[in-house]
Amino acid sequence: MATRNRDDLLAGLGRFSEPALYILISLAEGPKHGYAMTQDIESVSGQALGPGTLYGAIARLEARKWIEPLPAEERRRPYRLTTAGQRVLRHRLESMRAVVRVGRARLAEG
């Protein structure tokens, strides 16, 4: 049941769940500010996050304390992944890995 709850937490972000996931993955590498996040996400996923979507996801992640802001450097403020955010990300990636494994197995059978 705890497993399902963590999945629901990320899915509960609605249309921001995917951008939020990308942000968590980006920050897993280390603290980044918004511009660096968008560059990293685009290089990893091919998706260009608009600034409205980016900050909508950042606000939601911050409200849930899955990321936290660091002191601003000039006009840019870096964020880092919190311990809670790491747990949510780890669980989500594990779930996705299981799904990918099943999908690949079925494709191989077919």
Add this chain to the structure above:
Amino acid sequence: MPGAERLLRLYPRAWRERYGEEFLATVGQGALSLQQVMDIVSGAIDAWLSADVRRATTAVRAAPSGGEPMKLKSMMICERTKLRYTKRDSLIGAGVMIGATLLFLLLGIAAQRDGWVATGEILKSLAFPGSLTLSMPFWLMKGQPWKAQAVILGGTLALLVAAGCLASLI
């Protein structure tokens, strides 16, 4: 295309204070594409309507840069934006709803008697959903930013009227 600084004004003040500088730094100085403009406008609507975003922007989340003055400021901000409706507000909302229901029904009956059959049907069909919508600012939406209230109420009423007109044509 409007620039990022101009579009930033669409966002709530608390949002601009919290994210404005870094938002502009992220967007940069270059011209915005239509897709970016639409994304920013969509983000502004979300910032007004989303409880999550309000929570993130009204608490002092920035890395600490002061002691008591920052704590006091965050308490004042939270107090100001906290949703609060009392039993009295609920009763007022209920009164508005009952009054609006009666008004819609009476107008609908009067319109039908005067030969405006379709208009009368629409008014009568709006009695409940329209009155519920009109009562919301008095209780459910009390304390919300007025712009958000205007968007939700205006949009909902427009949709209800459009649905009523469509139904009358079928």
